[in-house]
Amino acid sequence: MTSHTIQEIQNKLDLLLINTENILNIVDKNDVAEIREIEDIKESIYSPDFLLSKNFPLRDLIRSKRAIYEGISNMPGEVEIKRLIKVAQNILQPCRDHHGVPILPNSGYRSPLLNGITPNASKRSQHMKGEAVDFEVPGISNIELARWIRNNLDFDKIILEFYKPGDPHSGWVHCSYKSKEENRHEVYTTHDGKNYMPGIVA
Numbered sequence: 001m002t003s004h005t006i007q008e009i010q011n012k013l014d015l016l017l018i019n020t021e022n023i024l025n026i027v028d029k030n031d032v033a034e035i036r037e038i039e040d041i042k043e044s045i046y047s048p049d050f051l052l053s054k055n056f057p058l059r060d061l062i063r064s065k066r067a068i069y070e071g072i073s074n075m076p077g078e079v080e081i082k083r084l085i086k087v088a089q090n091i092l093q094p095c096r097d098h099h100g101v102p103i104l105p106n107s108g109y110r111s112p113l114l115n116g117i118t119p120n121a122s123k124r125s126q127h128m129k130g131e132a133v134d135f136e137v138p139g140i141s142n143i144e145l146a147r148w149i150r151n152n153l154d155f156d157k158i159i160l161e162f163y164k165p166g167d168p169h170s171g172w173v174h175c176s177y178k179s180k181e182e183n184r185h186e187v188y189t190t191h192d193g194k195n196y197m198p199g200i201v202a
Contacts, residue, residue, distance in 0.1 A: 052084050052089070061084050061087070061088065067111070067114050072117075079130070080109055083131050091149070092133060098152070105134065106136065106172050107134040108133045111128070131156065132177075134161070134172045141169060156182070157186045159187075161193065
């Protein structure tokens, strides 16, 4: 094999490597562009201003002072957001429409990490699934709110939490929603977050 032939082979190998790098660069750039496009779409659909129902933007059900303080992301995924939509449309919005006052939930979605550092939070909390909300209605006692939901709405579980008899605005109402087929219609009261009594107990 002559030195000329060896040089020709080397030139062809160099050219092949260059073409391969160019192809990989194009693929990488296309992948990056596609990923960015997907992220842009997600951001535009599920920004904090995305309306879960007429009066409840996503931000109202993901806000958390604890998450901000701890530097924890509390942005739910698509599955959890679809569940939050059900909660907003079947629980929060009817409560707002009936009582005629703005409602700012105490707690909605909680990421597993956030839930893990939240005092008294259950390890199986429906908040992590986007199926539950803790809230109060200004001017309405929490026991009255719990009773109204029980008597008028379809729901999965109601818990009158940390309610103190004699103090109508103590505690809050925890309410979850799954689907018409899966809702269990369970009702409980707890004064301490540990002992649960069936029903709404004054």
